[in-house]
Amino acid sequence: MGGLRTLPWYVAGSQVLGVACVVITGVWMGHYRGGYAWDGSTQEFNVHPLCMVLSLVFLYGDAVLVYRVFRNETKRSVKILHALLHMMALIISIVGLVAVFDFHSAAKIPHMYSLHSWCGMLTFVLFFIQWLLGLGFFLFPWASAQLRSWYLPLHVFFGLLLLAMSVGSCLLGITEKLLFSIMETYSRFTGEGVLANILGLLLVCFGVVVGYVVTRDDFRRPPNPEEEALSVHFKTLSEGEIPSSP
């Protein structure tokens, strides 16, 4: 029911949700939390949520979606776009991490004590490893076809897991920030608290739509053995097995 013609609506919906998440994070930190700076103050902290939502949620989600959006481009072009979007996400997330470590150091707050920091750092480290493995296995010609087709389902599984962990880490960060900033007024449904709660739900919705588009069977790229054979490096062709599409 619905089928492939509904795909553009889901993709458009994901983009509206993703942009809304980035804008609301920007407004929350810009309007309610005093704006941005790079001087060790809480304004430097404010760079952290904005960078993380932009990188490990929005850009990450879009990097995952490219395989469904660009259905008629060659696999190799889409792979390169996928890797580039993830590289942008990696760079922006490092800026976001430096911001919060700087802020903690300047304010003499211990690093890495909270569940948010543990989950967020685990997500970042796994994301970085996944990006390196993705480059090594799929973009460069080092891995054999057997190795690629062994790693592919793990890459897909961990890819979706890391999107869920990114969203989850953002929600933990929202809860921490609200309880540190407006613990006394949060329970009175103040504007800032409600806005941040809505941000949390929109982040979940973005993750759900991306996850649905990527896992839905009739949205998959059609198998194209000829293109697969062309995109696989010569040395792997002789080994007989062709990796299937993510």
Added chain:
Amino acid sequence: MGGLRTLPWYVAGSQVLGVACVVITGVWMGHYRGGYAWDGSTQEFNVHPLCMVLSLVFLYGDAVLVYRVFRNETKRSVKILHALLHMMALIISIVGLVAVFDFHSAAKIPHMYSLHSWCGMLTFVLFFIQWLLGLGFFLFPWASAQLRSWYLPLHVFFGLLLLAMSVGSCLLGITEKLLFSIMETYSRFTGEGVLANILGLLLVCFGVVVGYVVTRDDFRRPPNPEEEALSVHFKTLSEGEIPSSP
């Protein structure tokens, strides 16, 4: 690589993780937070985390796993076990929700203002709807084979989504509880804070192992058209299409 003979190890690992989550939640509330009661006090609140981890994480995850664990039982028996485990999860989660609403009412704390409460309630309501739809579509003979095979992938997608949302809601609850109880000492890596953080990571690990077992291709139930045909109600047989295995 590995294949079906590794399945028992994943299942055993999930059970160790699940039991550890329930026990650590029990110890946290029992030892660090003053134990349990049903009198509107914080001891009544303590019933809430224990019930939610037991129901919407551990029992929920096990209900999802039954299709992989009982590979050689009839589909109908496994469906009934799946529905019963979810019914136990539903009942225990209602007790957990009543505990926290009772506590809020007695302490004159507003209900449903936090991101944890929004996410948790959304998870519970979707879980209840999914359980009702699961009964109506798959266990009772009301739905046609076409309707079943249309709903099945949605049931599977929302099933895994709700497990992720359950785990995420628990992590939000852990963060809230720690910041309400030990905000001053949390950053000094006190025993309670570290224990609760570890609980958070173990909940994530439980969700990851269950999600991996359920989505891994070579762990799927072998298709058995004869059994499918027997388990589908007579009135649907004439409609030609047989729902595939979840």
